[in-house]
Amino acid sequence: MKLGLVGWRGMVGSVLVERMLAEKDFDHCTPFLFTTSQAGQASPYEWAANDTLLDAYDFNALMEMDALIVTQGSDYTQKVYEDLYQKGWQGYWIDAASHLRMDNRSEIVLDPINANLIKDAILSGTKTFVGGNCTVSLMLMAIDGLVRRDLVEWIIPMTYQAASGAGAKSMAELINQMGSIYQTKTQASPSENILAIEKQITHNMQSEERFPQSEFGVPLGGSLIPWIDSVKAPGLSKEEWKAEVETNKILGREASIGVDGLCVRVGTLRCHSQALTLKLKEDLSVSEVEEYLKEGNEWVRYVENSPEASKKYLTPASISGGLDIAVGRLRKLSVAPNMYSIFTVGDQLLWGAAEPLRRVLRLVLSEK
Numbered sequence: 001m002k003l004g005l006v007g008w009r010g011m012v013g014s015v016l017v018e019r020m021l022a023e024k025d026f027d028h029c030t031p032f033l034f035t036t037s038q039a040g041q042a043s044p045y046e047w048a049a050n051d052t053l054l055d056a057y058d059f060n061a062l063m064e065m066d067a068l069i070v071t072q073g074s075d076y077t078q079k080v081y082e083d084l085y086q087k088g089w090q091g092y093w094i095d096a097a098s099h100l101r102m103d104n105r106s107e108i109v110l111d112p113i114n115a116n117l118i119k120d121a122i123l124s125g126t127k128t129f130v131g132g133n134c135t136v137s138l139m140l141m142a143i144d145g146l147v148r149r150d151l152v153e154w155i156i157p158m159t160y161q162a163a164s165g166a167g168a169k170s171m172a173e174l175i176n177q178m179g180s181i182y183q184t185k186t187q188a189s190p191s192e193n194i195l196a197i198e199k200q201i202t203h204n205m206q207s208e209e210r211f212p213q214s215e216f217g218v219p220l221g222g223s224l225i226p227w228i229d230s231v232k233a234p235g236l237s238k239e240e241w242k243a244e245v246e247t248n249k250i251l252g253r254e255a256s257i258g259v260d261g262l263c264v265r266v267g268t269l270r271c272h273s274q275a276l277t278l279k280l281k282e283d284l285s286v287s288e289v290e291e292y293l294k295e296g297n298e299w300v301r302y303v304e305n306s307p308e309a310s311k312k313y314l315t316p317a318s319i320s321g322g323l324d325i326a327v328g329r330l331r332k333l334s335v336a337p338n339m340y341s342i343f344t345v346g347d348q349l350l351w352g353a354a355e356p357l358r359r360v361l362r363l364v365l366s367e368k
Helices: 009-024 059-061 073-085 111-123 134-142 144-148 168-187 194-205 239-253 284-292 307-313 352-368
Strands: 001-008 029-036 067-070 094-095 106-109 128-131 152-161 232-235 262-266 274-282 300-302 327-333 339-346
Touching: 009 152, 009 300, 009 352, 059 073, 067 073, 073 094, 094 144, 106 111, 106 239, 106 352, 111 144, 111 239, 111 352, 128 352, 134 144, 134 152, 134 274, 134 327, 134 339, 144 284, 152 239, 168 194, 168 339, 232 239, 239 300, 262 352, 284 300, 307 327, 327 352, 339 352
Parallel strands: 001 029, 001 067, 067 094, 094 128, 106 128, 152 262, 300 327
Antiparallel strands: 152 274, 274 339, 327 339
């Protein structure tokens, strides 16, 4: 199989290539590197089949590929996808962007959760496979054991999403904001008390001239942003809208699970966290819910609901860079029957973005 990679320099693309090399995915296909801006330049990797980078807008070159993995973003997908298939291309389009997720020609891929649906789609001739929204994928990985038993009636997710979810430039801006905060502190005189230092930091944060905020438009370091993505409906962000529609498309359920909550950007570099309020269909003990969570997929790492374990193992700092999905803070809520709380953390650049793409490629190869 000839595999074209588009967007391999970006954050998701870089993580994807790293994982594909680690799992020896390129032993099963021939990779070609495409670029939107540096066509003709020397390829930086010996494992790529092409010595020079191919033009990602060259339809003749794209048509020669049996599959494309695209991590370039929705703008590229909108410019290329339709025209490529209209020209008669018969290959597989595997995409990280959101543009095609709810298209009826696509399957949202998260194979630990919906491998059977993916395999059925491949056998039925589906050619478009799209990675899901990062928080949706991480949430479903976390509560897999409950979903498999059809125990979930509805979910209210409250997300705490890292800067890297907004892209490399946004991640760099958070680092610069952190640097600005620290610089203000170091410029303070030894005699100044901490409240005086805080006042100066806050003053700087409230000034666009003093505090870098060209990407987010507002401070994130030392603050948070209680709105992510565009407006989908009055008072509802597109990021929040995705939760219910993508959850149920991934699960392929006729009787849908209600999912609705708030999405918040926080000042962490990597990993998305979520506080989940769940209404289950049965009145279960905490120990029963714990066992069902542990019976989910192999990447779930259950964390006991204690101060020590929660602070050590249920954080972005402890999870970043790995495939584990930490699940903890499980308890039964007092507000109504069958109500439970869970806190979960996962690396959104892995299960929330890159990992499902490389895994669906392997499924395509195995089913062909």
